[in-house]
Amino acid sequence: MTYEIDRTWIDFYKELAERLLKYKNNREELIENVKKIYVTTNIRMPKLEKNHQLVDIDPFTVFGLFNKSAMKDSNKIKILETVAEIFNINSEVPTNFESVPTINTMNATYYYFLGDREENDIDNLWSLFENALAYAKNKKYQQKFMKYFDMSIEQKGNGRNKVTNGLYWIAPEVYSSLDWRTSQYVYETEKISDKYINHNEKIPNKISAKQYLKIVKQLKEYLSSSDTVMNSFVDLYYEAWKYSQEIKDKNREIETSDADKDVEVVNYWTISLDSQETKWREFLENSIIALGFNELGDFSTYEDKKQIKEKLQETNDTDRSYNNIANAILQFTHEMKAGDIVYATFEQSKVLGWGKITSEQVYEPNGEFKNIRQIDWKEQGEWTTPIKLKNKKLYKITPYKDTIEALNDIFTTSSEEDLGKEQIKYPKYSSEDFLNEVFISEQHYNRLIQLLEMKKNVILQGPPGVGKTFAAKRLAYSIMGVKDKNRVKMIQFHQSYSYEDFIMGFRPTETGFKLHTGAFYNFCKQAEQDMDHDYFFIIDEINRGNLSKIFGELFMLIENDKRGSELELLYADEKFTVPDNVYIIGLMNTADRSLAILDYALRRRFAFFDISAGFSTEGFKEYQEKLQSPKFDSLIQRVEDLNNDIRNDEMLGEDFIIGHSYFSNLTQVTDTILSNIVEFEIIPLLKEYWFDEPSKVDIWADTLRSAIR
Structure with a gap:
């Protein structure tokens, strides 16, 4: 078998290695060529020596110039195209780097700077390079290779990752990388049998x-x-790279549902610097931002704030809450993304610069900052802000347009980089798009629109799996005409959700109590600044909260004819209003037996719209036909028969039928996919429905399984 891997880089890297070998005794010319790379590409030259006064360089560091972990592929290609020209490389320039290991952006030289390195460090690296190439061709050079391997890896700043990556770059048929990806795959996954590898072996860094x-x-x-x-x-x-990506994807919290996964939004952030001089200089020189907290290891391995807080409390032996820090770490890892704008701030009145994020969160085990994001700094200096900034490690200011405008006004930018310009191009979304994706009839859709326009507040209710969440967001987008995620906010009610979470309230701090505003308050303030556009506030599980307690005095203000009316808030000497352009969509699962009868006040202020299974709609029929799967068709027929049985059950009824969303969004149909839906989604639900009739569960389980045999 031949792997479908782009191996173009191998010939290019090997040819470059042979070219570089000729500079062993002519390093002055090599230095000039390195400088020429950055002049030609118009990319800022990284810091390769103290005060940027480059006096010597080794060949592995030259390879490191375009094999940095946080470097964009476009910049790698640009550098390699220039390298090909300068060093007269005939091999094709690579454009894919999935099988190429990278080194830490913060530690990309194989030597320490002048004053910190030993006299022969760079010479030793050249000797390792020369003998590694010789040993790859002739095993008689093994002893020399081993000698300089041991000398180079013991040098300051070097270790297993960097040295073995360098060897792999220049001769991948002979040398294996033993970086963290390969080591994890080989020693931690048990994908390789014990007869080849001792899985209990601890590989030292040196x-x-x-x-x-x-x-x-x-x-x-x-x-x-x-x-x-x-x-x-x-x-x-x-394979090791693919495995690491799978692990990262598995651990990543996804804040969006299928309803808005294709919506790209530019968010705005402030990052507060503890040390104005040291950290800012490092951020600038390396084109990064970081939060610190190296003791946590890889941020992406934490599933929620609780895990982060517990780890910090354990490591630092304290009962400090770490709530804000944990939230910042999750946002830095999962919510921040390429294209977002970041302002570097100091204290609460200074801005040191701004830039655009260019990478995902990257974990560098041996870096000074272990968790980083690459950033393209656009402007740097020192400006005094006209407003007081939040003194938080990382703070999302997207909802606060006045703050963004105040910050943007202090910069003098070109028209191309004008921060005041509209940064987002939203995908268009029409009623036709809604009907193609949400399986309800056009008649029901039009009626739903009318209800929402009339009442301003609608509750979508229905059994599990009918796609209420998906429908709510798509409904908002269809009314807006675009998928503008900034104008849609979704929260979930629960028994502990309170007025303080929803509107405002006092929360403890290290020095006392502070008044904090809640989700609905902030959303209304955001909508109030943009009255030309509609805003949609979606409340999942709306019947699980204590509505009178959560809404408080605002219950009156959400009524259609009370929009724009002012009311003084409980905790603040402030008149508050619910803008006319805010629509509230509640979601309610009718199969939840544990909930009490809904508050009459809620029923009076909301219109209720039933969403049922859409198996018989034209949209689902078209979707089903496109899949061209007899087994899928057979399973859907069995589910419709099952739903008839549920409807006729005295203890269940229409509110408990199986919804279509369990079977939606499939691009292909396999026995495994259908079996997983049956075994792990539908049968467990039937066990809850008929907990006292196990024989009935068994009959229907066999019926469903038989459809896909």
């Missing part, structure tokens, strides 16, 4: 040449065996 060559030999034996379809170290690294 690994010896003898240990390294032993592991390389073990991996070669595995790759040449019948136990794998992989054939080379490139295949192995590609």
